[in-house]
Amino acid sequence: MSLQETLSNQVKQAVLASFNVEIESVEFQATRKEFAGDITIVVFPLLRFVKGNPVQIGETIGDYLVENVSDVKAFNVVKGFLNIEISDSYYINFFNGIKGDENYGFVSSSSNEKAVMVEYSSPNTNKPLHLGHIRNNLLGYSVSEILKASGKKIYKTQIINDRGIHICKSMLAWKRFGNEETPESTGLKGDKLVGNYYVKFDQEYKKEIQVLVEEGQTEEEAKKNAPILLEAQEMLRQWESGDEDTVALWKTMNGWVYNGFNETYRNLGVDFDTLYYESDTYLLGKEFVAEGLKSGVFHKEEDGSVWCDLTHEGLDKKIVQRADGTAVYMTQDIGTAIQRIKDFPDVGGMVYTVGNEQDYHFQVLFLILKKLGFDWAKNLYHLSYGMVDLPSGKMKSREGTVVDADDLIVEMTDTARNISQELGKLDGYSEEEKEGIYQTIGLGALKYYILKVDPKKRILFDPKESVDFQGNTGPFIQYTYARIQAILRKASIEEKDVAVELDIKEKELLKQLQLFPETIQNAASQHSPALIANYTYDLVKLYNSFFQNISIFGADSENEKIFRVQLSRAVSNTIKNAFSVLGINVPARM
C-alpha cells in the first residue's frame, strides 16, 4: 500500500474516532518548500462534514497520525493545511526497493489486454519530409513508446499516400524534363529528386497559365485548361486503369521516395511495425456504405450520393460516397480502420497522429464508426497537434518556405559539434565516436524542443534562432546523465542496502523518483510526451543542485558515499528510461 493510501485510511479513522463522522476521501498535496513537512493534507474540504476550527481539526488528525502511523514523524498546521513529516526510513525503504530496477517506471504488457495501433507520419510521396512531419513523427513515436511503457501492446503504423494527382505531377515533370535522372545518377536522395520534379511541374504549370491568360482566357479557365495539368489528370486515369508503363514509372519513383524517407526515419530514430498504402486501401469502405444504408445510418440523395446525417450530434451532414459511386476520403478512412482490425484482431483501439486542421474530420469519422456499431470505435483517439509555424507564416512546400527535415537534422548536429569542440571534453574519443555523440546531442536538442511543448499548442520555429542547448533543453538533461556516468565510472562501492540520515536535497530527489511511475501513466492516458519531458527536467534540476552542493566522494561516512552513488545511479537510470520513451538517446560522455 502506498503511503498516501495508508495516510488516507488513517485520516478517515482519525475523523471517525474523534468526530464520529465518516468521510469519503482525503485531499493531499506536496508540501510547499517554505513549510516543514513532506506531504500535506488539506483540511478545508473536511469542514463540510466536521464543524469546527480547521486548525484544531488539523491538530487532532495530526496527533492521531503521529500516534498510529510509524512513518509519520511530526506535523504542523498552518491555516487549514496539515503538514506531515515523514521519516527518512520510509524513503530509504522505497529507494532500496527500486534502486536495482533497470526498468523502473515501466509496466510490462499483459497478454490479455487489447493492443493499440498508433498511426503517425503518413506522408505524401511527392515531396520530402519537413519540420511539420518531424513534429508528427516525434509525437507519434513517443506516444507509442509511452503507451508501451504504461503496459500496452503497440503496433506502429503509417498510411502512405502513394496515389493521386500529386504523384502524377512529379511523374509527368520527370518524364518531360528528367532526362532519365535517377538518385544514383544525381547523387540526390530519392525523395528530394522526386520533390524537385513536383516543384518543376508547378513552375511549368504557372508558365502555361500565364500563356493562356495572355491569349485571353480568364485565370480560372487557364488553371483548368493548362495542358500540363490535363496531361497529369490523364496520367491518373491511366494509372487507375492499370496502364503498364504508368504503373511501372509510379513504382520506380515511389521506390526512390521510400528509400529517401527510410533514411530520414533512420536518422530521426523512428520506426514502424506495419505499413498501409493508400493505393491498396482507397477502394475500401464502400461495402460498409451499403451496410450503413441498410441499417439506416446513411441515406441516399436523389442524385445517388450517400450521406450521413450528424445534425442530431451537433455536426453537419457528411458525404460518404459520391453520386458516381466512388469513394471519398471519409469512405477510405472508414474502410482502413475496419481493415486494420481485421489484419490485427488483437487491436482494441487506435491513435491517429494527425494535425489539428483535421479535428473535424476525425470527430466525424469516430462518430460514424460508432454508429456503424463497432465496439472498438469508443477507443479511438485523434492525437491532434498544432502546426509548426515559421516567423514568415505557414510552411508551403511549393513556395519553398519549408524547413527540410534532413537539413535540420544536419544543422542540429553541426551546432552540437561546434559547442562540443569548443568545450573540448571528448579528447581521446575516435572521430566516429565523436560524431555519434554530436548526433545524439543535436537530435536530443531538437526532439526535446518539440516534445516539451503540449501537443495541442502551436510551435513557432525560428530557423535563425538556433535551438537552445542550455536551460530547459535536451542537452542539459543529457549533460547531467553524462556527468553521473563519470561519477559511476570512478566509484567503487560495496553494493548493499544502507540506512543514512537524509539531506533535504537527497529527500527531494527521492520524492521526485517516486513520481516517475505515475508520470508515465499520466502521460499515457493524456497522450502527452510533454509530461515526461517536464518531469525529467525537474528531476535533473534537483540532481544538479544536489551534485553541486553535496560531495559524493567526500561524504562523511562510507554508508553515505554508498547511498549517494546508488542514488546517482538510480537518477541516471530514470533519466535514461524517461528519455527512451521520448526517443532521445543519452551519451556516456559529452
Place this chain on the structure above:
RNA sequence: GGUCGCAUAGCUCAGCUGGAUAGAGCACCUGCCUUCUAAGCAGGCGGUCCUAGGUUCGAAUCCUAGUGCGAUCACCA
C-alpha cells in the same frame, strides 16, 4: 456566420483531480572552476494569469458572455 482549439514575466513554456506568497528556462545583472564534467550551481530583476460577470471557505484552473489569434465547415486528400 456555425463549430473546435489556444491566450500565464520582454521571449519560449510549466502549473496534476480548484488550495498556502503563480513557477522554470532564455535575455539582463551579481557571485562560484587548483577538489566528483561550469552544456552547471547560488542569487537578483521581471506578472492586470486576455476582459467582465458567476459558482466556492478558496479560482490561472470550473461555468457564462465577450475580445484576440489559429483551424475547420468541398461530390479534394
